[in-house]
Amino acid sequence: MDLQGYPYVWLIVVVIVLFFAVRMGVGIWASRRVKNAADYIVAGRRLPIYMVGASVMATWFAAETLMGASSTAYQYGFQGVVFDPFGAAACLFISAFFFTRLMRRARYLTLVDFFERRFGKWVTILASIAQLATYFVWTGAQMVAAGTIVNALFPSVPIEVGMILVAIWVVGYTMLGGMLADTLLDFVQMFFTAGGVTLIFLFVLKQVGGWSEMGAITETLYNPRPFTLLPDMQGAAGYLGYFGSMGWMYWIAAWMAIGLGSVPTQDLFQRSMSARNEATAVHGTYLAGILYLFFGIMSPLIGIMMFQLVPTLENPDGVLVKAALDYLPPVLTAIFMAALASALMSTSDSSLLAGASVVTENLMPMLGSKLDDKGKVKWTRIWVAIIGFVAIIIAITASVIYELGVVAWSLLLVGLFVPFAFGMYWKKANQWGGVAAYLGGFLAWALCIIIAYNSGIGGESTLVICAGDTDCAFWDAVYIASLPAFFVSMIMMVVVSLATQKIDKPKPITDIDGNEFDTNPFHNIGIMPLRDALRKMRPEEFDGYKKSE
Numbered sequence: 001m002d003l004q005g006y007p008y009v010w011l012i013v014v015v016i017v018l019f020f021a022v023r024m025g026v027g028i029w030a031s032r033r034v035k036n037a038a039d040y041i042v043a044g045r046r047l048p049i050y051m052v053g054a055s056v057m058a059t060w061f062a063a064e065t066l067m068g069a070s071s072t073a074y075q076y077g078f079q080g081v082v083f084d085p086f087g088a089a090a091c092l093f094i095s096a097f098f099f100t101r102l103m104r105r106a107r108y109l110t111l112v113d114f115f116e117r118r119f120g121k122w123v124t125i126l127a128s129i130a131q132l133a134t135y136f137v138w139t140g141a142q143m144v145a146a147g148t149i150v151n152a153l154f155p156s157v158p159i160e161v162g163m164i165l166v167a168i169w170v171v172g173y174t175m176l177g178g179m180l181a182d183t184l185l186d187f188v189q190m191f192f193t194a195g196g197v198t199l200i201f202l203f204v205l206k207q208v209g210g211w212s213e214m215g216a217i218t219e220t221l222y223n224p225r226p227f228t229l230l231p232d233m234q235g236a237a238g239y240l241g242y243f244g245s246m247g248w249m250y251w252i253a254a255w256m257a258i259g260l261g262s263v264p265t266q267d268l269f270q271r272s273m274s275a276r277n278e279a280t281a282v283h284g285t286y287l288a289g290i291l292y293l294f295f296g297i298m299s300p301l302i303g304i305m306m307f308q309l310v311p312t313l314e315n316p317d318g319v320l321v322k323a324a325l326d327y328l329p330p331v332l333t334a335i336f337m338a339a340l341a342s343a344l345m346s347t348s349d350s351s352l353l354a355g356a357s358v359v360t361e362n363l364m365p366m367l368g369s370k371l372d373d374k375g376k377v378k379w380t381r382i383w384v385a386i387i388g389f390v391a392i393i394i395a396i397t398a399s400v401i402y403e404l405g406v407v408a409w410s411l412l413l414v415g416l417f418v419p420f421a422f423g424m425y426w427k428k429a430n431q432w433g434g435v436a437a438y439l440g441g442f443l444a445w446a447l448c449i450i451i452a453y454n455s456g457i458g459g460e461s462t463l464v465i466c467a468g469d470t471d472c473a474f475w476d477a478v479y480i481a482s483l484p485a486f487f488v489s490m491i492m493m494v495v496v497s498l499a500t501q502k503i504d505k506p507k508p509i510t511d512i513d514g515n516e517f518d519t520n521p522f523h524n525i526g527i528m529p530l531r532d533a534l535r536k537m538r539p540e541e542f543d544g545y546k547k548s549e
Contacts, residue, residue, distance in 0.1 A: 008330040013153055015338040024173045026185055047274045049533045051187055052284025055271045057291040058186035059350040060088055061193055061343055066299050067145055070320040073300030074307050076240055077226030082251065085296025086229065087259035092289030095263050096282050097526040100272045102424060102519070104281035106511040108273055111266045111420075112362040115434070117510045118423045121366060123434040128363040130416050130438070131266055132387070135355030137407060139391035142348040143167055147395070149341055152321065160396050166345070171388040174349040175381040185349075189342045194295045196336035200320070201298040203327040208305045220307045221316070227304075241465050245458030246480060253483040260486075261413030264420040266354035279532035286526070352391075356383035407478055414441040414485040418493050423509075425521060426497075430506040433497030441489030448481030449474075457484070 047055070072080035108114060112131060116124040143163040150162025208214050220226045223237045231239035231251045239247040239254075262268065268285075275281035299320065306319045313319060321340075324333045360380045364371065371379060418441065419434040448457065453473055455461050457480065466472035497506075508516045518524075 006325055008334065009153060011330055011334040012337045015334040016153075016341050019338040019342050020169055022185075022188075024169065026173070028173075028176055047271070047276060047280070047284075049275075049280045049284045049287065052271055052275045052280060053287030053291060054190045055186040055274075056092065056268065056285060056288035057295075058190040058193065058343070059267055059271070059347055060092075060288070060292055061190070061296065061347075066193070066197060066340060066343060067148075067317070067320050069296070069299040070303035070306070070323075071316045071318075073220065073226075073303030074313070074316040074319045075221040075223075075303075076237075077220045077223040077304055078229050078300060079223055079225075079231070079237070079239060079251075081300045082229060082254040083257050085292060085299070087255050087257060088262065089289050089293035089296065090255065090259040091262040092268075092285055092292060094259065095268060095272075096285035096289065098421075099263065099424065100269070100281050100285050101278050101526055101528070102509070102524045103269050104272055104275060104278045105517065105524075106509070108269075108512055110357050110361045111264060111269050112358050113512060114423070114509075115419065116362060116366075117514070118429075118507055119419065119431040119434045120507065121431075123419060123431055123438070124362055124366055126435065126438045127264075127416055127419070128358050128366075130412060131358045132355050132363075134265070134409070134411050135267075135351040135387060136390045136394055137411070139348050139351045139355075139387060140394035142344040142351070143391055143395035145344045146341070146348075148317075149337070149344075152318070163392055163395050166341075167348075167388050167392050170345050170348045171352065171385050174352050175384050185342075185345075189339065189345075190291075192335060192339035193343045194291070196324075196332070196339045197295060197298050197302070197320075199332055200323050200328060200336065201302055204302050204305045204309070204323050207327060208308055214301070214305055217304055217308050220304055221311070226307075240476070242459065242476075242480075246452075246456060246460070246465075249457065249483050250476070250480050253479050256413055256486065257479060257482060258409045260417050261409035261411070261482075264412055264416045265409075266358055267350045270350075270354055270357065277532065279528045279530075282526040282528055283530055283533035348391075352384045352387050353380075355387045356380045359383045407475070410445075410478060410482045414445040414482050414489060415439075418486070418489040422490075422493050422497075424519075424524075427519075428497050428501065428506055429493060430497050430500060430504045432500040432504045433493045436496035437489045437493035440492035441485050444488035445481050445485035448484050449477045452477040452480045457481075 069081045069084060078086075103111075103114065106114070106117075112124055112127045115127040143166065144159075146166035147159035147161075147163035150157055150165060151159045154162075205211070205214060208217070215227075217226055218224065222241070223232070224235060225232055225237065231237075231247050233239075233243055233247055239251045242250050272281040272285055275284055302323055303316075303319055306313075306323055310319075310322070313322070321337070324336050328336065357380060360371065360376050360383060364379065415438045418437045419429070422429040422437070423434065451457055453462050456464070462473040462476040462480065463470070466476065509519050510516050
């Protein structure tokens with residue numbers, strides 16, 4: 001990203017400063033309305049459908065969706081962004097259909113609350129560790145993008161310094177306002193980000209000659225079929241350069257990395273659990289999926305069109321910003337750059353709060369710390385700062401945006417998705433099965449990464465395909481290895497659960513008060529009247545509320 005020579009940098013800086021000031025102001029305002037842990041973590045469970053949908057969409061419409069997806073599509077077309085936005089949108093629909101309704105009915109504060117009540121101590125500790133590791137890496141990805149923007153605006157400021165400055169600001173207002181501040185800011189920011197990327201798309205579309213000319217584009221940097229999601233095994237592209245079984249494994253893993261890996265995540269369900277009722281949680285998540293797919297696809301389309309317009313970019317990482325600088329009027333460019341900075345802050349504050357909530361609500365009590373509501377709010381704020389610090393270390397160490405973002409969810413795919421899904425829909429799943437699925441998935445992942453990197457899994461090694469580029473080979477091996485690791489996790493769950501039924505009796509699913517409720521799958525899938533999500537309902541009007549609310 002290079003803004004040197006752009007005459008309106010000062011305007012961009014002014015608008016970004018205004019955005020930053022508003023975010024801090026909202027954080028201060030929201031802090032005065034935080035009275036207990038529920039207020040701080042799930043906004044008092046008062047969010048209407050439009051706030052739930054906008055907040056989820058804005059949280060996920062992050063730096064790698066905007067900057068990373070356009071850059072990757074410039075090189076590989078739609079194949080390169082199967083992970084995100086396509087896999088990410090699939091995740092939202094899967095979550096809404098299979099999981100959101102039950103999670104909201106149980107009135108959990110964190111995702112790990114489910115693991116604690118369904119499995120017990122050891123799975124709770126392991127799930128908390130996985131969530132923390134994910135949010136360390138995920139927040140780090142946003143900080144890399146933040147440092148890149150600061151460095152583009154002020155070339156004399158190193159990227160690392162930019163990361164630290166933005167992190168301090170984001171940590172500050174998140175510590176103050178919690179979920180209420182996050183959702184209010186997300187709602188406003190969504191309009192600027194979605195509107196900005198739409199304007200860039202329309203201006204670039206005009207430059208290439210309209211819809212017909214865009215559809216006639218026949219190549220990107222490394223892919224002669226830019227608009228196909230399928231691997232090109234009979235042509236020259238394969239899937240991101242891989243052919244045969246390795247290519248298909250990579251393609252399936254790309255869909256699963258975020259498509260399933262992002263399902264058991266605190267930041268997603270934290271917003272669903274903040275909804276005012278089950279129907280609002282379900283339809284708010286569907287709404288987020290529709291918005292995400294609609295606006296998210298524009299970023300890779302911009303990347304594809306920019307290759308047609310400027311096929312000789314030395315560094316495609318800043319292709320989205322280049323499109324804004326070259327084709328948008330200065331005022332709109334300034335607003336978009338501010339919205340871009342705001343988008344990464346929305347994702348950062350959500351991941352900070354999500355990770356901190358898991359520590360104070362699950363991990364600390366499990367380790368013997370008894371906290372009242374005031375203590376929970378205090379320690380959640382402290383852990384927001386701690387996670388921000390660790391994320392900066394990760395960001396400085398591994399300065400890659402898209403790769404960090406995707407690998408964060410691969411952590412949960414191989415270790416946590418199977419215990420979550422089987423725990424919700426298979427009554428024989430028990431704690432030992434959950435532990436075995438978690439540890440087996442991670443161990444298989446580590447082993448398969450080594451195999452894929454050095455000798456390949458049904459094909460040439462990633463190191464050979466990447467022509468000796470160790471960074472490329474490592475990231476590819478990480479993604480490819482997640483597929484066999486996922487199946488190992490499933491096998492371990494089934495085999496160990498069945499083998500230990502007598503010594504480890506499966507626990508039923510209970511709500512936050514320890515009450516069992518109806519877990520019939522047909523009563524928990526996301527098929528509900530939309531009208532129930534659009535109006536405030538009395539508890540007795542909705543099945544399941546009388547007991548759980």
